Amino acid sequence: MSRIWAVMPAAGQGSRFGGDCPKQYLPLAGKAIIERSIAAILRCPDLAGLVVALGPADSRFAALTCASDPRVHTVTGGDDRARSVENALDYLSASADPDDWVLVHDAARPCLSWSELEALLSAGGSSSEGALLALPVVDTLKRVDSDGRVVATVERDQLWRAQTPQYFPLFKLRDALRHCRLAGEQVTDEASAMQAVGARPRVVAGSHRNIKITHPEDLALAEGFLRELQQQVQQ
Ligand SMILES: Nc1ccn([C@@H]2O[C@H](COP(=O)(O)OP(=O)(O)OP(=O)(O)O)[C@@H](O)[C@H]2O)c(=O)n1
Numbered sequence: 175m176s177r178i179w180a181v182m183p184a185a186g187q188g189s190r191f192g193g194d195c196p197k198q199y200l201p202l203a204g205k206a207i208i209e210r211s212i213a214a215i216l217r218c219p220d221l222a223g224l225v226v227a228l229g230p231a232d233s234r235f236a237a238l239t240c241a242s243d244p245r246v247h248t249v250t251g252g253d254d255r256a257r258s259v260e261n262a263l264d265y266l267s268a269s270a271d272p273d274d275w276v277l278v279h280d281a282a283r284p285c286l287s288w289s290e291l292e293a294l295l296s297a298g299g300s301s302s303e304g305a306l307l308a309l310p311v312v313d314t315l316k317r318v319d320s321d322g323r324v325v326a327t328v329e330r331d332q333l334w335r336a337q338t339p340q341y342f343p344l345f346k347l348r349d350a351l352r353h354c355r356l357a358g359e360q361v362t363d364e365a366s367a368m369q370a371v372g373a374r375p376r377v378v379a380g381s382h383r384n385i386k387i388t389h390p391e392d393l394a395l396a397e398g399f400l401r402e403l404q405q406q407v408q409q
């Protein structure tokens with residue numbers, strides 16, 4: 175029986191957000207953003223374990239309640255998100271079985287709901303090519319030059335915005351990320367690595383609430399989305 179593991183890249187410094195505190199440790203409705211992201215992933219039934227990739231100088235994580243959850247392990251992240259994920263998968267390689275799967279979820283996405291995670295788990299297992307939460311693009315997309323001038327309109331039909339979690343066979347993903355690193359191919363999500371080795375992951379329609387906290391204005395949005403989610407649960 176294949177098991178499900180999880181990896182959470184949490185070694186970023188939040189340069190686009192600014193400030194002295196890495197954004198994943200900022201409070202969101204009374205808890206750190208990363209605590210909410212971890213809680214969302216720990217809802218996965220029978221999760222075999224979660225590996226959080228931390229910055230080398232991270233001194234905050236150990237003080238969080240979730241750090242003492244027996245399912246939660248930590249590794250040191252890398253210079254980019256892909257390397258952080260690869261480091262966590264290397265750590266898991268010692269414990270995982272060949273047919274195990276892994277969820278990869280950004281620490282900066284605290285508003286993931288159980289219904290979205292459930293939909294991903296249901297769809298992902300249907301093929302070995304994996305799956306990811308995503309949203310169809312609804313704005314008109316422009317390609318812009320270095321002067322800020324529009325040079326083209328990008329056809330948006332069939333364009334989706336990738337989110338996380340992304341869900342793949344664990345060893346296939348580890349090998350794909352290693353392949354991209356050795357080939358000098360920069361990837362910004364796990365699906366890109368899997369695509370680079372020929373996979374065609376399935377998109378699963380997510381929610382606009384599953385926001386990635388990137389800029390300061392995203393915090394207020396996330397607070398509103400959390401309130402909506404909490405009201406839904408109470409209904
Ligand atoms: N070397 C890195 C860089 C990013 N991340 C993680 O990848 C997720 C998505 O990255 P992003 O939103 O870009 O976070 P930061 O890299 O912190 O932000 P910025 O690019 O603005 O510095 C975050 O949870 C971040 O902590 C990581 O684990 N290791």
Ligand SMILES: C[C@](O)(CO)[C@H](O)COP(=O)(O)O
Nearest residue numbers: 255280336337338362363386
């Ligand atoms: C993985 C991701 O959240 C999918 O949209 C995104 O690629 C992360 O990008 P970032 O620049 O590392 O935040």
